[in-house]
Amino acid sequence: MRRRDLLLGATAAMAGSGRSFAQGAWKPDHPVTIIVPWAAGGSTDQCVRVVASELQAALGQSCVVVNQPGASGSIGTRNVLAGPHDGYTWASGAAADLGCYKVLGLLDTSLDDWNLYLAIANVSVICANPSSPYKDFAAFFAAMTKPGGTEVPVATAGISSAGQLMMEMLRAATKGAYRHVPYDGGNPAVIAAVAGETPIVSCLLVEAGDMIKAKRLVPLAALADKPVPLAGYGAIPPITQWVPGMAAPLNYFGIWLPKDAPAEVHATMQQAWQDRIASSKALRDYAERRAALFTPLAGQPAHDEAMKLVRQAAWLYYDGGKAKVSPDTVGISRA
Amino acid sequence: MLDNLSMLGGQLADQANLTTLFNVLWATFAGIVVGSLPGLTATLGVALMTSLTFSMEPNQAIQVLICVYVGAIYGGSRSAILLNIPGTPASAASTLDGFPLARQGLAGRAMGISTTGSWLGTLTGTLVMASLAPFLANFALSFGSYELFWVAVFGIVISGTLAGGDPLKGYMVGFLGLFISTIGQDSQHAYPRFAFGNPDLAGGIGLLPALVGAFGLAEVLTAMGRPPVHGVVTKVGSVLPRPADVARYWRTILRSGLIGTFTGTLPGLGEETAAFAAYAAARRASREREKFGQGSIEGLIAAETGESACVPGAMIPVLTLAVPGSAPAAVLMAAMFIHGLNPGPMLLVTTPEYLYRVVAMLMIADMAKLFYGFFLVRPLLLILRVPRERLMPVIVLLCTIGAYATTARVFNIWVMLVFGVLGMVLRRMKFPMAPMILGMVLGELLDKNLLRGLTIANGSILPFFTRPICIVLACLSFGSVIFSVPAVSIRLRRLVRPGARRRAASLG
Amino acid sequence: MTVAHDSPPPSPRADLFTAAGFLAFGVAVIVVSAQMPTFTDQGTPAYVAPGIVPGFHGTVISLLALVLAVRSVLRGAFRPMPGSGGSARRSLLRIALACVLAIVFSGFMVGRLPFWLAAAIFVFVFILAFEWRPGMASGVLARDAGIAAAIGLGTGWGITLLFEHVFLIRMP
Structure with missing residues (x-):
């Protein structure tokens, strides 16, 4: 029943944070771009396109999906980081990848630089x-x-x-x-x-x-x-x-925005996640059909949930000799 | 069989209504526009429309996407014929004979031929799809890493002679293309090859900006170098598909259609490979081989039929295995998932009629393409009347935005510029550009499948030579190499001459 | 290939220079490939080392370049050549001008100016630069400048509109 617990926790967290930011809503005046760092048609792309169409309705502005594949997803993410942090350019993908870029030496960023808005989880x-x-x-x-x-x-x-x-x-x-x-x-x-x-x-x-x-x-x-x-x-x-005690964190997919984007953007997104995404039938149906879990999460709960797999993956890479730096040095502790 | 026909009839009747007609008309037109603009590919068109048709009823949405796909592949040849700039990578092969025809004042006829070829190509592919989809999909499964490696080798072997001219120079740029495809992270260790610490290079060189540069910008620069006399009188000619052409080249059309469809079913190969494969096969079989590259109607028809037949071909594994046969088909498949249709191995079990629905959609889109084929020729010919000094800067604008549009990366504009200047210099030295593009397409296939095959076989090269399809492809490749050495070729021809003459007589 | 219709075939000496360029490039590829790590320390076998395939391509490029070099020498690359005519020089000048304009526009103006403005300036300058002839009547020049400006603004605006609002592509 972990799935329901997650949902409940997330909704509660969002309700709390959403209310305090209720006023000063962000109204984008030109299309929002969501960068998918993988090729069009893949599982990340599909998920993001469904999210984009739901967000579009919530924001009252088009959300354009742009595919920027290359270098294990780091190129698209790098471009979002390099662009203006004005809330109009988003990154997306699997949260575990985002958290491991720094350890693998692909990109100088960590989960803490972003606010995560997660939609589905894959097994x-x-x-x-x-x-x-x-x-x-x-x-x-x-x-x-x-x-x-x-x-x-x-x-x-x-x-x-x-x-x-x-x-x-x-x-x-x-x-x-x-x-x-x-x-x-x-x-x-x-x-x-x-x-x-x-x-x-x-x-x-x-x-x-x-x-x-x-x-x-x-x-x-x-x-x-x-x-x-x-x-x-x-x-x-x-x-x-067969392997008792093997940890099995979920692999979360969603979209994310640099933390230093305007506060009203994050507030509006929190609200949208709570009002639209958490109750989205399109996403729920999509997840069900594709054998994925529907896990609308935002804010701190999203970060904490995503961190579980990041921690495990980062240390695996390190122990396997594939990491460029120790996860310790970038704020990922072993346990 | 009768069952299938009635199922197809039912789906066709179901799909053909006024809403569909309206959607088909605008979507096919949008596809042709996207396709004919250099840099905007079928993949981009279908991806854009996936978002725009999100709220549509699934059957209409998929119909729109299929129309954009079919239209874009067709539209790419418009700019290939008129300006020597392929609108999409798929049309690179159409420049080889299309543009020479246009320079001979036959642009109208060339576009008519391309419409005929393209229409019949998609039709052939669609019919094959309707009758053989499950069989072909399972056959495509037998093309694993070892087989795809040989497909790449075979493609490379024929790449040098593909464009006519000097084979030595063809092979040199072909291998240059192969090398370019190795730039960026390798598939086994994600080691950034030839990146020199540059994160953009670590992502590799995109085929699209390279193509827009090597054909688009290079063509602009070359055109500006020509002395300022021009004004080729263009006859509109026959814009209708001429039964005489079809009757004369029916073998080429059928062969190209089947090659295109089959290439489409193989994952990892797309329209560009299909067009080149059909073109190469037509050249080999033709009795007017010397005309290829100089404005051969047969060559243009082969390229067009091949690329358009690939579209239904690429849909076959989508519907039966949930494996896309080409990049636009991958996006189309994603759209099907998003709309709650479940393409894949369960489709033929749960909703077998949906296969025929897609067949019906392809047929409708193909008819719309034919419709525009008639009506767009005359307006398009006006482009040729614009003086070069005024047309070319606009094309530079389109190349720049086209290189940038798909990925929104400024890096790709620089790739376009570098390939444009490099392409212009190489072209002045009589290096053909088509082998380089083919090399870039095949390079990845070669590299990844070789390493993967070796990994699976634990370092043994034996499976590359013992699997039945591998043996056939390997023999074809070695045979082509031996035949391309002039001395051997002349001797062999002398040996078989009596037989060859008899065969030619019986064919003629 | 359409190049057959364009310029005359390159001289053997030009072929020799291209061959030298390709050879240098091929050798550089081999050198860089050889310096790539093999990752055998991570337990992967040597045959999947990242340098093997590009190294092979570099080798073939070098060999083919050698063949071209030998062929060009046999065809007389070292024999004295007639100087290039004035028309060839003018053609090269036009190409160089188009190159410079394209690089300045695509490489430096796009992204710094609004796209429609950059496009308008580029198209205006390009058309005028190529339509201008020495001793042109000022009336004709003014008319040409007017047409160039109209085409520049029209295409700049039209393309921006089409891409930004119809295709929803963000302009650089």
């Missing part, structure tokens, strides 16, 4: 090709941890994608090994596993949902601490069933 899953030898997670787990065996190739959406993150978490927790095969996004990775090019894919449930329903992929485990229901399939077992 990561590990799936297998039905004709592969991995009929359940136990079989894959055994292959991963078998000493001296050949590493199993695992398809992911690319470097520092949610899928790779999940595999790295698993590696850290089990001391096992796998062979990372990065693709250009979640879709090609899923297709690789469906076609049998790799036996395993680690990706977001959004990306694999339909293939699971069509019985062309077998979900082995979800990165969660309780079974994850998937309409039209059943429950996907949680990874904690």
Whole structure:
């Protein structure tokens, strides 16, 4: 019932902050730009476009989505940082990426520089090709941890994608090994596993949902601490069933704005998140169809929730030798 | 079969109403405008419209997006033929013969031919989609990393000879394009190659600003260098599809249509590759090979048919696997998700009639394209009457804004400028530009699939040579290399001459 | 390719210079590729090192450049050449002028001035610069300047309107 708790907490937090800023509402006088640092058509892009259309109604002004892909999403985010912080240019994506840019040496920014407005959360899953030898997670787990065996190739959406993150978490927790095969996004990775090019894919449930329903992929485990229901399939077992105590923070997607943007912009956005987004049927339906969680969060609760995965990811990168600086030095403590 | 036909008929009747007619007319026109402006691509057009059609009823919204897609791919050839500037990357192949035709005073005829080819291309692709979608989608699945690597190699092998002229120079710029595609983060370690600490370079060089520079700005600069005598008398010619052309080149049209459709179904390859592939195949098979690059009607028709057939082709894996076959198709798929339609492997199980709905939409969009094909030729020909001194600065404006528009990055304006000046210099030295664009498209395919294939096979190169499709593609590639060495080619031809003559006689 | 219709084919000596340029470029690519890290310390195999593929491209570019150099020498790159005529020089001057104008506009004016204004100035200057002839009657010049200004303002305004309000693209 964590989902409902989250919702309740978020709504309460927003109600509190929203009321105090009720007057002096911000009325944008020209279109607002939301920069998606990934290619058009991907899961971030889809989510942001639904959010944009809801915001458009709330703000009474068009919200234009611009795709600026490149360098693991850091280029689009960099351009928002470099532009005027007047509330007219937004960044978006997965909060975990934003929090790790500094650790990976991609971009000098951290979660604290931004106010997050989160919309949905995605669950990561590990799936297998039905004709592969991995009929359940136990079989894959055994292959991963078998000493001296050949590493199993695992398809992911690319470097520092949610899928790779999940595999790295698993590696850290089990001391096992796998062979990372990065693709250009979640879709090609899923297709690789469906076609049998790799036996395993680690990706977001959004990306694999339909293939699971069509019985062309077998979900082995979800990165969660309780079974994850998937309409039209059943429950996907949680990874904690095999790796007890493995933490499973959610992967939040949303839009964000530099903290030093005008206060009335943030106040209006808080209000919009509370009034429009939290009760948005379009977003709720979208999340449900795409096997994602609808998690409207803003302000401090959004920051705290997003930080859980950032902390874990940052330290994983550091321990794996992939970080440029220690997370400690940029304000991400280990526990 | 009869079942399918009646299902298609039903969907067509359902979709064809006055609201649709209205939407189709404006959306196709918008698509053609977006496509013909250098820098504004089909991807951008579809992405913009996704936001604008958010509140529309799903069937109408998807119809609008399909019209923009179909229109933009077609529109790109207008500027390719008239100005030698492809409006979208997909039309780069149409400049090869389209512009020479225009310079011979045949711009009207060229646009008529391109309309014919484009219309028949989308039609072919749509019919293939209606009859073979599930089969083709599953076949496309057998193109994994190893196979796509060979597709890239094959493309590179034919790139040098593609544009006619000096093959050596073609290969040199082809490899230059391949190199350019490696700039930026690599796929395995996200190491910024050739960035020298510049964060913008770490993101790589975009195909679009490079294309706008190498074709658009370079064309402006080249045109300004020509002596100020001009005024090619342009005959409007036949703007209608001429049955004679269709009858004469039906083999080329059919071949290009099938190549375009199949290229579309392969994820990672889009309209630009489809057009080049169809063009290269037509050149190889043609009995008038020497005309290619000098204003060959057959070449233009092949490029146009190929790129337009790719559109339905790219929709096939969208509907059956939820895998986009091209960049605009990826956005279209996102729009379908947003509108609550669920393309993917479940579609044929839960709502099989939706496949035919999309077929109906494509057919309607194709008819709208044909309609504008008739009516836009005369107004478009007026562009040729504008004196160069007055037209070219406006094109520089469009190139600048076009390079900037898609991503709103000033960096891309600089990319456009660099490629414009570099392109002009190379063109003066008789280096063709098309192989460079093809190299940039294929370079990523080559690099990523090679490394990925090696990773999956744990460093073994064996799978690259043992999988059946790989063997075919590898043989084709090596065969082309051997054939392109003049001495070998002459000897081989001498060897098979009696046979070849007999075959030519039976074909003719 | 349409270049066939444009300028005369480049002389063997020009080909030699281009070959030298490509060779230098190819070698530079090889050098930079060789200096890239291999990441073998992170446990990834050497065959996926980032420098391999660009290094290969650089090698092929260098080899092809050598072939072009040899060919141009065989075709007489070192033989004395006739000087270029006046028309060729005028053509180069026009190209250089267009280059400079385009770079000043796209690289420096766009983003600093409002787009419509930058566009209007650029189009006005471009048209006048290329339509001006020595000894032009002042009346004709004034008329041309008027037309140029009208085209400049019209296209600047029209393009801004189309892109900003129809396509909803933010102008630089």
